[in-house]
Amino acid sequence: MYVSDRLKNMAESATIKMAQLARELKSQGHEVISLSLGEPDFDTPTHIKEAATKALADGYTKYTPVPGLVELQEAIVTKFKRDNKLDFDKNQIVVSNGAKQSLANLSLSLLNEGDEVVIFAPYWVSYKEIIKLSGAVPVYVHATIDNDFKITGSQLEAAITDKTRMILFSSPCNPTGTVYTKADFEPLVAVLEKYTDLLIVSDEIYEYINFLEAGHFSIANFDSIKDRCVVVNGFSKGFSMTGWRLGYMAAPLWVAKACAKMQGQFTSGANAFGQKAAVDALLGDMTPTREMNQTFRKRRDLVIGLLKDIDGFKVNFPEGAFYVFPNISALYGKSADGKVINSSADFCEYILYTAHVAIVAGSAFGADDCVRIAYSASEEQLEEAMRRIKKAVEALV
Numbered sequence: 001m002y003v004s005d006r007l008k009n010m011a012e013s014a015t016i017k018m019a020q021l022a023r024e025l026k027s028q029g030h031e032v033i034s035l036s037l038g039e040p041d042f043d044t045p046t047h048i049k050e051a052a053t054k055a056l057a058d059g060y061t062k063y064t065p066v067p068g069l070v071e072l073q074e075a076i077v078t079k080f081k082r083d084n085k086l087d088f089d090k091n092q093i094v095v096s097n098g099a100k101q102s103l104a105n106l107s108l109s110l111l112n113e114g115d116e117v118v119i120f121a122p123y124w125v126s127y128k129e130i131i132k133l134s135g136a137v138p139v140y141v142h143a144t145i146d147n148d149f150k151i152t153g154s155q156l157e158a159a160i161t162d163k164t165r166m167i168l169f170s171s172p173c174n175p176t177g178t179v180y181t182k183a184d185f186e187p188l189v190a191v192l193e194k195y196t197d198l199l200i201v202s203d204e205i206y207e208y209i210n211f212l213e214a215g216h217f218s219i220a221n222f223d224s225i226k227d228r229c230v231v232v233n234g235f236s237k238g239f240s241m242t243g244w245r246l247g248y249m250a251a252p253l254w255v256a257k258a259c260a261k262m263q264g265q266f267t268s269g270a271n272a273f274g275q276k277a278a279v280d281a282l283l284g285d286m287t288p289t290r291e292m293n294q295t296f297r298k299r300r301d302l303v304i305g306l307l308k309d310i311d312g313f314k315v316n317f318p319e320g321a322f323y324v325f326p327n328i329s330a331l332y333g334k335s336a337d338g339k340v341i342n343s344s345a346d347f348c349e350y351i352l353y354t355a356h357v358a359i360v361a362g363s364a365f366g367a368d369d370c371v372r373i374a375y376s377a378s379e380e381q382l383e384e385a386m387r388r389i390k391k392a393v394e395a396l397v
């Protein structure tokens with residue numbers, strides 16, 4: 001008996017592993033502050049929960065069409081028009097069990113063994129594994145904190161080969177919080193215009209957690225490439241609906257059809273009453289989403305202010321999501337109790353066991369000189385966590 005090579009080649013999710021270690025420490029009676037998970041710490045807004053309850057009572061308990069309830073597809077079309085000035089037909093929308101499944105659908109439906117996918121690094125942990133599952137090869141383009149974790153046109157061009165099928169990135173970005181503006185995209189689009197066979201997958205799941213005055217800008221707004229863009233989005237972050245498992249994509253029709261075919265054999269349509277409530281999320285009162293945004297923004301300012309005060313931490317000023325991604329490589333070579341810290345994983349382990357704060361090693365996101373801190377916690381918890389981290393860092397020799 002054995003597990004598949006496919007599984008053997010798959011890394012365990014570093015964020016889930018860190019959360020597990022934190023839970024273990026907690027169960028031993030330690031007061032652990034967990035800043036490791038990519039999950040808003042708010043409940044789903046009441047009107048969305050009520051819509052789900054009503055949908056259950058109204059009999060939304062059966063299989064739905066594989067690409068989603070027509071009324072949700074239509075609500076998504078309306079949302080794209082309203083928020084992004086993007087025009088899609090409802091047949092271009094595929095609703096899935098989370099944006100994660102949307103990405104898995106894309107990978108499994110479109111990629112062959114040996115195809116290459118250019119991924120902007122630092123990247124969200126699952127991109128790499130989801131791409132590898134299809135037999136395709138992830139190719140990384142690395143951005144650093146000195147450039148606010150934004151990649152340049154020449155970096156992108158250097159990564160493209162005749163095997164490249166797709167490029168994949170998130171903005172706002174997990175893990176860096178980086179938000180690409182229209183101006184940031186322009187040099188990248190200039191490159192993409194030359195490679196007309198490439199599909200551009202834009203993961204916009206943090207769209208509503210964006211602190212820029214100008215708001216969110218989708219790369220699909222560039223007319224020259226819009227027909228090759230797939231926009232992935234979902235309900236987990238902006239509406240605090242992580243446990244509902246609902247995401248979606250808007251894609252060229254042939255891509256949407258391919259993904260629906262794939263999903264039809266795996267999971268079918270996403271859950272019926274959740275989809276019905278998701279219509280209310282998109283078309284109903286957005287005040288709770290705006291309030292969450294404001295709360296995250298205040299916390300971002302708080303955390304950045306406190307991190308700047310820690311020697312050895314280099315921080316930038318992320319404009320979205322709920323993560324900061326400081327560079328801590330200045331601390332490498334230092335030690336505590338004779339144990340030398342040589343990597344982001346060493347540092348996170350040290351912080352977990354010394355300060356009882358769970359954060360995630362940058363190596364999981366393709367940047368071993370950084371760590372990811374999720375500020376989806378109360379201001380009191382964040383202040384206490386930063387105080388503990390500072391104390392632990394000051395104890396290093």
Ligand SMILES: Cc1ncc(COP(=O)(O)O)c(C=O)c1O
Pocket residue numbers: 038097098099100101124170173174203205233234235236242245246247
């Ligand atoms: C960049 C990014 N994309 C996609 C997802 C997956 O979201 P969902 O809960 O909709 O599967 C996450 C969740 O952490 C994410 O950070």
